[in-house]
Amino acid sequence: MKRLVILLVFLVGINGMVRAQQNKMPTPSEIAQKNVEDLDKRLKLNGTQKSVIYSFTYSQAKEQAELIKRQQAGNSKEEDVDKFYKLQNETTKNIRNVLRPEQQLEYDKVIEERLSGKSPKNKKKKKGEEEEVQSDIKGLLSAPPVEKQNP
Numbered sequence: 001m002k003r004l005v006i007l008l009v010f011l012v013g014i015n016g017m018v019r020a021q022q023n024k025m026p027t028p029s030e031i032a033q034k035n036v037e038d039l040d041k042r043l044k045l046n047g048t049q050k051s052v053i054y055s056f057t058y059s060q061a062k063e064q065a066e067l068i069k070r071q072q073a074g075n076s077k078e079e080d081v082d083k084f085y086k087l088q089n090e091t092t093k094n095i096r097n098v099l100r101p102e103q104q105l106e107y108d109k110v111i112e113e114r115l116s117g118k119s120p121k122n123k124k125k126k127k128g129e130e131e132e133v134q135s136d137i138k139g140l141l142s143a144p145p146v147e148k149q150n151p
Helices: 002-022 028-043 047-072 078-098 101-116 137-141
Strands: none
Touching: 028 047, 028 101, 047 078, 078 101
């Protein structure tokens, strides 16, 4: 009976590990599609804008995925980080050139929200969950000094 229980626990554990490995990083095409859908909701893109923005974001996601793979393999170089952010900046600039002036203003807001980590959706907090207080670095600078502890 003990063997059966141990075997069952072992099989459940193996099943959990297999499922965890199946949660892979999204493909460049999935990333690009989601990006276009998100922008379309906010900017009301036309068909041409969607296809052009898709091509920009797809090529960015493809190149960044290669950089991430290289980093995970331990073969990354310092220039790769610069290249990663350079790709983002170029893509942002290219997307802005495709947009109409009123869309550019809203796109700037989207980029600002992404960089600050804020979501445009007001997420309702769950019962018992505390609201996260956001502060800037000034709060860290004015904190009392940390005392050293003697072991």
